[in-house]
Amino acid sequence: MKPTLFVLAAGMGSRYGGLKQLDTVGPHGETIMDYSIYDALQAGFGKVVFVIRKDFEDDFRKIVLSKYEGHIPTEVCFQSIDDLPEGYTCPADRTKPWGTNHAVLMGKNAINEPFAVINADDFYGRDAFKVIADELSKPHDKKGDYCMVGFRVGNTLTENGSVSRGVCSTENGNLTSVVERTKIYYNDKGEIVFLDENGVEQPLDANVPVSMNLWGFTPDYFDYSEREFKKFLDKDINTPKSEFFIPLAVDALIHNGEATVKVLDTTSKWFGVTYSEDRPGVVEKLASLHAQGEYPEKLF
Numbered sequence: 001m002k003p004t005l006f007v008l009a010a011g012m013g014s015r016y017g018g019l020k021q022l023d024t025v026g027p028h029g030e031t032i033m034d035y036s037i038y039d040a041l042q043a044g045f046g047k048v049v050f051v052i053r054k055d056f057e058d059d060f061r062k063i064v065l066s067k068y069e070g071h072i073p074t075e076v077c078f079q080s081i082d083d084l085p086e087g088y089t090c091p092a093d094r095t096k097p098w099g100t101n102h103a104v105l106m107g108k109n110a111i112n113e114p115f116a117v118i119n120a121d122d123f124y125g126r127d128a129f130k131v132i133a134d135e136l137s138k139p140h141d142k143k144g145d146y147c148m149v150g151f152r153v154g155n156t157l158t159e160n161g162s163v164s165r166g167v168c169s170t171e172n173g174n175l176t177s178v179v180e181r182t183k184i185y186y187n188d189k190g191e192i193v194f195l196d197e198n199g200v201e202q203p204l205d206a207n208v209p210v211s212m213n214l215w216g217f218t219p220d221y222f223d224y225s226e227r228e229f230k231k232f233l234d235k236d237i238n239t240p241k242s243e244f245f246i247p248l249a250v251d252a253l254i255h256n257g258e259a260t261v262k263v264l265d266t267t268s269k270w271f272g273v274t275y276s277e278d279r280p281g282v283v284e285k286l287a288s289l290h291a292q293g294e295y296p297e298k299l300f
Helices: 032-043 054-063 100-105 126-136 220-236 246-255 276-291
Strands: 004-008 047-052 074-078 115-119 145-152 163-171 174-186 192-195 201-203 209-217 260-264
Touching: 004 032, 004 100, 032 126, 047 054, 054 074, 100 115, 100 220, 100 246, 115 126, 126 145, 126 209, 126 260, 145 163, 174 246, 209 246, 220 246, 246 260
Parallel strands: 004 047, 004 115, 047 074, 145 260
Antiparallel strands: 115 209, 145 209, 163 174, 163 209, 174 192, 174 260, 192 201
């Protein structure tokens, strides 16, 4: 059974200033998603499922999905802040989406095979897709048998502002904890730091593995996630900016002894468009990859 690629494309793009999922950055109008889909197809994925917002469905189908016809099967599901488990009601003042793991939950009825989760606006590199496709294609005969691709934090930053990363600790190749740090950046001395819960800068070694939301799950993850989401809502439903991140759920499952997450190494280097100032650099890097023959003149 070929694994499925699950693309999180419902983000509001608030820091970037627009729907960056649809921004064209390749030499022939390709989006970053196009490169991920192309690399995933080469790596052996058999289907792509996108989670998007309903309000840009028409543009998404016209601009994005149409180009994949005849190349790989696709499906679409939708994320809405009102889509909560039975018994829970979205607060009237809530405007922010519930986060990446809430987006993952939206795929429950569309995915029945091992799947990899990615962000729509991140370039992961072909090797990253290959290593996770190989892992997901292996037999999985028990629940909670997951994986992730670990990137070195020093290879995942932008000079144009702070980023959010799941900072990982490992033992014997398995993830022992992942803590979402929402403010990682270069300080005035050029050092990599993050802001802790008290707003104090803490140093971060450039080689520390971080999650770029390239996770590998089996379908049992959906039930675990729904349970953990209810716990999250019981605690934080009335906190307007609270988010249910993937690392929150994964970390809980690891510490409960319900999941083992293998950390996969990769030679790939991440880049992406977190801020509008990042765009020219991404365009330049992609043009270079085409010129070097890493990608064909046109992907689809």
